[in-house]
Amino acid sequence: MQTLRASWFGFEKHWLWYRRNWRATAVSSFLSPLLFLVALGLGFGSQVQSTALIGGVPYLQYLAPALVVITAVQGATFESTYAIMSSFLWQKTYIGMVATPITPAQVVYGQVMWIGSQLFVRSVVFVVIAVALGAAGGPGIGLAVLFATLAGLAFSCPLIAYSATLDKPDSFNTVFRFVLMPMTLFTGAFFPVSQLPNWLLPLVWLTPAWHGIELARGATFGTLGLLPALGHTAYLVAMIAVGLFFSVRFFHRRLAV
Amino acid sequence: MFVNVGGVENLVEAKALTKHFGTFEAVRGIDVEVRRGEAFGFLGPNGAGKSSTMRMVACVSGRTGGELKVLGMDPDRDGPKIRARIGVVPQLDNLDLELTVRQNLQIYGRYFGMSRQRCREKAVELLEFAQLADRADHEVEPLSGGMKRRLTIARSLVNDPELLLLDEPTTGLDPQARHLLWDRLFRLKQDGVTLIITTHYMDEAEQLCDRLVVMDGGRIAAEGSPSELINRYSxxxxxxxxxxxxxxxxxxxxxxxxxxxxxxxxxxxxxxxxxxxxxxxxxxxxxxxxxxxxxxxxxxxxxxxxxxxxx
Amino acid sequence: MTRTLDPANRTAPASVGLVWRIIPPGLYGGRASTLVERSALVNRRGWFVLVGGAFEPILFLWSLGLGFGQFVASVAGPDGQPVSYAAFVAPALLAASAMNGAVYDATFNVFFKFKYAKLYDAMLATPMGPLDIAMGEIAWALLRGGLYSAGFLAVMLGMGLIASPWALLALPAALLVAFAFGAVGMAATTFMRSWQDFDLVQLAVLPMFLFSTTFFPLSVYPGWLQAVVTWTPLYHAIELMRGLTLGVVGWGMLGHVVYFAVLAAVGTVVAARRLGSLLLD
CATH class of the missing domain: 3.30.70 (Alpha-Beta Plaits)
Structure with missing residues (x-):
């Protein structure tokens, strides 16, 4: 109970910041996924001549639930890299927080709660707009909000742990370029992973994006079985748990006096 | 009264020099002469107009009115030529944090158009002067405040300037670092480099300056050597x-x-x-x-x- | 900025006067190349990041062949003849990556050095002027962009996406495009007050990337929207690249070249003058 309240304070601090600075993040968090949906779903979609590969559904509808997930994972990446480093090094907000009775673990929980709630809100907005654009393949697209948030957090938590060990932002570019970018393109959001060479598949299965997309798309088109659903969810939850465990450790090491 | 008497040459000559920023008058008509070989001080509190004057002399800020000659040339027309022959130590260190200590010196020489070979030699010499030889290939960021300051001064000497401008050279340094820095500046003076120093430390002005002006509110309130001023006003x-x-x-x-x-x-x-x-x-x-x-x-x-x- | 000028200087010949008014003395010291030298020195240890920049467009190309191309067998090319989807998009990605790279270098990187590192203040204490800085920064961005573009063209060649020897000209064309975007981006950066303003850069670049016929032909749009799209600079860049790599070349292309040459010149002069008035007040 104590932990929950303390974490809530951390969350509040983020909210106060956001109220003053929302404009800067509005483009990347709301507008850009929407533009992608329109350009690829509608624009590219209008050129699509064969949908055999994706089970005969319109490309726009095929893309929409996966794009929710991809957007969440991308958002999570930014929130878990520079933002974390800044709180340690530049703005030193974490340093200030642990000078109060708040513990390093509670700082982590507050941070993750904040990221999770942001991902959730962004996903809701995205899905509402997708439905308005006729991009919903079924009522199940509503569940994509939950799966996107889950996948986002599954990538966020280990990344927070990693960021907490760094003193320089130099390696973030490597993360964006060699992890985030391939994960965006090759985990089934834009075309089925069956198109990829077989040797690549095990790597794809490791990514939270693939699990999230399987869940979100399955829910949308009503093709999701109970066992696969449990399996994917369990994997994502496990990533969150492991990520949190290491985050707490590293935050402790860095912040405890 | 000393102008051009007995071969004395003025490196800086300002007459009725003014500088406005919008409606704010930072410098309100000052007359200054700095002679070759002397250490000249601008003394005054923050906001007295010292830094604005220095920036005009350094040819990185145009004057609003009056006359200004640096090394006998007009900064408005010959800025690059003048800058090639002076050294500038700004109030805040603006070292290149992406380069090492040695590289900072070498690349700065390149900005002056010196050959690579000459830059390499000069860097070695200046590292010695700044007592940073053992840090030559280190990053700049972790250096202490005093070391960074010495590196900035060393960098300003890369082109063997005739005139060195130092804007509050020891502000923010601990006493030991200040004395070390003063020692280096004495040596430069002995080598014949003309120094212009702004400061709001009295002890610094008394230690370093042969002659100084007291500035207040953009004007010159008094002029003379430290002992003259003390005799006259105290x-x-x-x-x-x-x-x-x-x-x-x-x-x-x-x-x-x-x-x-x-x-x-x-x-x-x-x-x-x-x-x-x-x-x-x-x-x-x-x-x-x-x-x-x-x-x-x-x-x-x-x-x-x-x-x-x-x- | 009122300056007292020598009367002698006021009566400069008219032709010199014009040049002087655009590029006042003190703006240029003729040492832009030393800034490139500095960038090379800084990046000597970061070659990995440098090479890594080529990785992204190659991933894009690969995803085109593997995925997107499976949905769309062919698209109408510049001359109306059908071309494979990958051959249609690849030159557009070349243009877009020239734009993205140049804009990134000229905005984020320059803003950081300008506002926080105070690097340019230190440079202006030397005989270098603001124009040296603007040209030096842009030249480095071009060198880097040129490296990426060459790599990209090589991969295109390997994937059989180049239909004509005209494609050789795609490299200088990519440099010109990058020059123009870099110069305009740098000029824009001098007007920015804080990091918050960079969402405006995103707001300009992202819609252009997505909607300037990168992924689908102009014919998708209704008539009035087509007119809007043809106004964007990236559209001109893509037209240029597509024509060259697909071998559909005409005199009309010189129009695109002039378009970017003008952007580049205006951007550079504005950037240098703004840097000058901000740093040399």
Whole structure:
């Protein structure tokens, strides 16, 4: 109970910041996924001549639930890299927080709660707009909000742990370029992973994006079985748990006096 | 009165020089001459117009009015030519944090158009001068404040400047680092480099400057050598009397040539401090603390402006 | 900025006067190349990041062949003849990556050095002027962009996406495009007050990337929107690249070249003058 309240304070601090600075993040968090949906779903979609590969559904509808997930994972990446480093090094907000009775673990929980709630809100907005654009393949697209948030957090938590060990932002570019970018393109959001060479598949299965997309798309088109659903969810939850465990450790090491 | 007499050459000549930023008048018509080989100081509190003047002399800020000649040339027309022959140490270190200590010196030489070979040699020489040879291939960021300052000064010397501009060279440094820096500046002076220094530290001005101007509110309030200024505007000694905070301070005008009333103490300007103190005691005045010291530039400034310099 | 000028200087010949008014003395010291030298020195240890920049467009190309191309067998090319989807998009990605790279270098990187590192202040204490800085920064961005573009073209060749020897000209064309975007981006950066303003950069670049016929032909749009799209600079860049790599070349292409040459010149002069008035007040 104590932990929950303390974490809530951390969350509040983020909210106060956001109220003053929302404009800067509005483009990347709301507008850009929407533009992608329109350009690829509608624009590219209008050129699509064969949908055999994706089970005969319109490309726009095929893309929409996966794009929710991809957007969440991308958002999570930014929130878990520079933002974390800044709180340690530049703005030193974490340093200030642990000078109060708040513990390093509670700082982590507050941070993750904040990221999770942001991902959730962004996903809701995205899905509402997708439905308005006729991009919903079924009522199940509503569940994509939950799966996107889950996948986002599954990538966020280990990344927070990693960021907490760094003193320089130099390696973030490597993360964006060699992890985030391939994960965006090759985990089934834009075309089925069956198109990829077989040797690549095990790597794809490791990514939270693939699990999230399987869940979100399955829910949308009503093709999701109970066992696969449990399996994917369990994997994502496990990533969150492991990520949190290491985050707490590293935050402790860095912040405890 | 010394202009061009006996081969003395003025490296900087300003007449009625002004600088406005919008409606703010940073420099309000100053006349300054800096002679070859001397160490010249601009003394004054923050906002007195020292840095604006320095930026104009360094040819990185156009003047609003008046005349300015640096090394005999007009900064508006020959900025690059003048900058090629002067060195600048800005108020805040702006070292290249993406390069090592040595690379900072080498690339700066390249900005002046020096050959790579010459830059390499110069860097070695300057690392020695700045006592940074053992840090040559280190990153800049982790260096101490004093080391960064020395590196900035070394960098400003890469083109063997005839004139070196130093904007508050020791602000923010600890006493040891300041003395080390002063030592380096003395050496430069001995080597014939003309120095222009801004400072709001009295001791620094007294240590380094042959001649200085006191600036206040964009104008020059007085000009001369430190000892001349002290003789002209102050007495030989100063008696400082401290009283209980809030207690009414006694009227002691008749015991001194001049009395300054500060919030916490009285300053009595007199030729013989001990003698004055005795008379004050005889009069039955009992301060909680008393101190006799020699007059300094601080007193000159107080006399000229009615304010203390560093608050 | 009122300056007292020598009367002698006021009566400069008219032709010199014009040049002087655009590029006042002190703006240029003729040492832009030393800034490139500095960038090379800084990046000597970061070659990995440098090479890594080529990785992204190659991933894009690969995803085109593997995925997107499976949905769309062919698209109408510049001359109306059908071309494979990958051959249609690849030159557009070349143009877009020239734009993205140049804009990134000229905005984020320059803003950081300008506002926080105070690097340019130190440079201006030397004989270098603002124009040296603007040209030096842009030249480095071009060198880097040129490296990426060459790599990209090589991969295109390997994937059989180049239909004509005209494609050789795609490299200088990519440099010109990058020059123009870099110069305009740098000029824009001098007007920015804080990091918050960079969402405006995103707001300009992202819609252009997505909607300037990168992924689908102009014919998708209704008539009035087509007119809007043809106004964007990236559209001109893509037209240029597509024509060259697909071998559909005409005199009309010189129009695109002039378009970017003008952007580049105006951007550079504005950037140098703004840097000058901000740093040399």
């Amino acid at each position: 007495t030989r000694e100063v008696l400082e009397l401290r009283f209980q905070p809030g207690a009414e301070k006694p009227d002691l005008e008749r015991f001194a040539e001049r009395v300054e009333v500060l919030p916490d103490r009285l300053l009595l300007y007199t030729q013989d401090g001990e003698h004055t103190l005795a008379k004050v005691h005889e009069h039955g005045v009992q301060p909680i603390q008393s101190l006799v010291r020699r007059s300094s530039l601080e007193d000159v400034f107080l006399r000229l402006t009615g304010r203390t310099l560093v608050d």
